Amino acid sequence: MQSHHIVSAYDDELKFLTRKIAAMGGHAERMVDQAIVALVNADPELAQQVVRDDATLDEAEREIDDRAIVIIAKRQPVAGDLREIIGAIRISADLERVGDLGKNVAKRVVAVAEGRQPVSLYRGLQALAELALTQLKEVLDVYASRSVERIEFVRDRDNQIDAMYTSLFRELLTYMMEDPRNITPCTHLLFCAKNIERIGDHATNIAETIYYVVTGDQMPPERPKQDKTHRVTLAVDTQ
């Protein structure tokens, strides 16, 4: 699309947005990854670092918004270019939220570290985070390449994330029932798991935005719905 432009400064402006989104994506991925490392290793210093890192994403989102507005006002884009710019605004908002979710996991490190949790819970959380981060990475690859024909993988992966989250949710409830000392740390782990599951949702949002940017159409509205844990109840082990 950019070959249509006569004004090369305009191309640079659009490329600035794309590059900034890629940088935000890398930053958000790193934050989430390190939040999980901090959680698994009970490392409050690393957690603090993740919390501090979030300011960079907030700043980047504001910068993209400001630049986008300036570009629209100056260049009066239509069709594909306009969608490109609106898409950048939306995607940066999703990436900023991913950073917030990573920060929220990091903030729970201290509360979780006070109880000793079974290794399997951390494994489950790590696996969930890996899946969500893979989803995010692949969606950002699609954004970089505009290869929107690949986008269907997003829904399947989202279903996998939801299934893994539901199973982790059950496992955490079971530990809570086994010993009341597990309740506080496992509650925080539940929220960590929920945060990671929501990272998958944001990746799906981003995929929908990319689809819209490239095709001009919305992806069909109904997507196989997400978090099934609202139905989870467990028989109480009365031992």
Place this chain on the structure above:
Amino acid sequence: MQSHHIVSAYDDELKFLTRKIAAMGGHAERMVDQAIVALVNADPELAQQVVRDDATLDEAEREIDDRAIVIIAKRQPVAGDLREIIGAIRISADLERVGDLGKNVAKRVVAVAEGRQPVSLYRGLQALAELALTQLKEVLDVYASRSVERIEFVRDRDNQIDAMYTSLFRELLTYMMEDPRNITPCTHLLFCAKNIERIGDHATNIAETIYYVVTGDQMPPERPKQDKTHRVTLAVDTQ
């Protein structure tokens, strides 16, 4: 601002966005309100109604996005009008999320109804929801009147919501520790409380967008941070 326009069809287009946002706001408020009623009265039919109602908000968000893009392309707005249109896109995304949060509360009605919870927990949740809905209503009033000088109330109210949420979080953990049969329903109530607290965050986002639409400036980035429950741990009552 609209008095500057020569083209009155343009005014109508901008007014369409404003009216649609107001309608979305009313719809989102009702969904949240009814989700809480369904929860308190253990009313699965009402809960189902809330879940179905969410489609209206999804549809409205898409309509606002589509219209906004058409208006920008056709009218090539600058300055205040452009901010107005970008603001409508952002606010509709926040309201769509508020609806999702209401729907998520509604989906938990069945799981919560399986345990018998103390009345005080529902009272706490109702009070939290009232505060969050008042926040949302007042923010939407500011949007309708553009009286951005009133916007400071938003931060104080957000702090009240966070304090009430933290206290409810502690109370729920206590009930879970008292009796393992409380764990599953109280976990769902914890997520309900978290969802309502996040409605307050979306109201704050909307306030920030309105500030930006009216003044052209971003509200200062750091806002007194929100959810403090990541620090909550409780001594275990070993009785």
